[in-house]
Amino acid sequence: MAQRALIVGGSIGGLAAAALLDRAGWEVEVFERVEVELSGRGAGIVTHPPLMAALTAAGADTGDLGVISEYRVGFDGQGTEIARFAFPQLVTSWDCLQSRLRARVPASRYHLGHVLQSFSTEDGRVQARFANGHTAEGDVLIGADGFRSTVRQHLFPEVQPAYAGYVVWRGLVHEADLPAAVRDQVFDHFGFHLPEGDGEVIGYPIAGPENDLRPGHRRYNFVWYRVADPARLRDMLTDEAGVTHDLSIPPPLIRHEVLEGLKADGRRTLPASLSVMLDRAHALFFTPIYDLASPSMIGPCVALAGDSAYLARPHIGAGVTKACEDAVALARCLPGGVPVAEGLRAYEGARLAANRKAWARSRYMGEYLMPQYHDAAGKADWAAHHNLQTIMRDTAVLNFA
Ligand SMILES: Cc1cc2nc3c(=O)[nH]c(=O)nc-3n(C[C@H](O)[C@H](O)[C@H](O)COP(=O)(O)OP(=O)(O)OC[C@H]3O[C@@H](n4cnc5c(N)ncnc54)[C@H](O)[C@@H]3O)c2cc1C
Structure with missing residues (x-):
């Protein structure tokens, strides 16, 4: 009889694990908290070769990505181009990756509206309990449930996301x-701008709705990193009804005043070509940046994968890639029939150091990107690293690994 994997979290990491373990001979069940099909609001995702390799291994369609x-x-x-170098890089979208991986998981094995509440292990079996009363039993539980992971909180309750500021x-x-001049100057490239004392703006072209890749039908993914002290963050996480949300706020609940303030700041601070982008952007939302690193990626009959184990800041553009690399390693280390404890140890051996490196590198980059020094010496050190060329060279590359 096939071994059974219970996968908590039906986003990219969970889907990749499900598709790859399915191919490795496991019976998989994916449990996703959200009740409706997931959507990434079109967010752009920079790709790297290991991501492409993982998609191929999962049997996912990689055409027109x-x-x-x-x-x-x-x-x-002033918006004048001051630096340029060739750096071909494929940029896709969260929605595109999600749908390609979703197609690799049998529909009958993907369960929406299942919030994991708790789990226990006994005699090499794991039993998961969900808020809707459903229970499931398997040989291994994969926590692909993101940085707020319930699975991780059971294993390592002391590990909590730390706000990066x-x-x-x-x-x-x-x-x-877009006005033609802005389109011609900015649209086709991976663009960078460092607003004086106000973080970093980057952007790149992605497909249009329904993965439309035709020129004229694509979209630009506009990104602005900005300092917000804890008091300011708290205000930003407070909705029109006065409710302050914990850790992040659902995009439709961001206050109008916060959105308008952002656009006004853009008009004041950014070159016209970029403030036009911001003014015309739709689906604007923000994500607070957190750090999180687990001391281990496994427990008895349990593995953590993707953001649940290690949350890297987005500057290395590799969260999806590393979640998919975790999935590849899980399937390789847990071939059908292998003793689970042995396979899990091999999995941790394969992925812990790499995840830690990515996490550390992303923190290092964040430190020289954002003006968060505390004294004159810190400011001088920061200024030495905070230059456009270095940032353009180091962003969304994996050459540190
Ligand atoms: C600004 C920004 C830019 C980024 N750019 C890139 C990029 O260019 N390239 C890249 O590779 N990565 C990028 N990332 C990172 C990437 O988006 C994440 O690392 C990746 O999506 C993590 O996938 P995951 O499946 O591990 O977790 P998540 O996507 O967080 O999924 C976790 C899933 O688990 C579900 N869940 C949670 N709790 C439970 C529960 N108790 N029961 C059941 N289900 C549950 C959630 O609903 C969710 O669907 C970026 C991130 C940000 C913020």
Whole structure:
């Protein structure tokens, strides 16, 4: 009889684990908290070769995955191009990856509306209990339930997300909505700008709705990292009804005043070509940046994968890639029939150091990107690293691994 894997979390990491373990001979069941099909609001995802390899191993369609940005281009405060080098990189979207992986998991094995509440292990079996009363039993439980992971909280309750002191705003601009001059200057490339004392703006082209890759129908993924002290973050997490949300706020609940404040700041601080982007962006939302690193990726009959184990800041553009690499390692270390404890130890051996490296690198990058020094010496050190060329070279690359 096939061994059974219970996978908590039906986003990219959970789907990749399900598709790959299914291929490795496991019977998989995916349990996703959200009740409706997931959507990533079109968020752009930079790809790396290991992600492509994982998708191929999972049997996912990798054709027409996104837009290739050929150059990295830097802009000064007036919007003048001041740096450029060739750096072809395929940029896709969260929705595209999710749907390609979702197609690799049998529909009958994917269960929406299942919130994991607790689990226990006995005699090499794991039993999971869900808020809707459902229970499930298996040989292994995979916690692919993101940085707030219930699975991790059971294993390592002391590990909590730590706010890094800044947020990232994201929004999408339809190519057709851009003035021709902005389109010609900015749209096709991976763009960078460092607003004086106000974080970093980056952006790149992604597919349009329904993965439309035709010129004129694509979108620009606009991204702005901005410092927000804890008091400011608390205010930003407070909705129109006065409810302050914990850790993050659902995008539709962000106050109008907060959104308008962002656009007004953009008009004041950004070069016209980028403030136009921001003004015309739709689906604007922000994500507070957190750090999180687990001391281990396994427990008895349990593995953590993706953001549940290690949350890397987005500067290395690798959260999805590393979640998929975790999934590849799980399937390789747990071939059908292997004793689970042995396979889990091999999994941790394969992935712990790599995840830790990615996490540490992303923190290092965040430190020299964002103006968060505490004294004059710190400011001088920060200023030495905070230059456009270095940032353009180091962003969303995996050459530190
Ligand atoms: C601004 C920004 C830009 C980024 N850019 C990139 C990029 O360019 N390239 C890249 O590779 N990565 C990027 N990332 C990172 C990437 O989005 C994440 O690392 C990745 O989506 C994590 O996937 P995951 O499946 O591990 O977790 P998640 O996507 O968080 O999924 C966890 C899932 O578990 C479910 N869940 C949670 N709790 C429970 C429960 N108790 N029971 C059942 N289900 C539960 C959730 O509903 C969710 O669907 C970026 C992130 C940010 C913030």
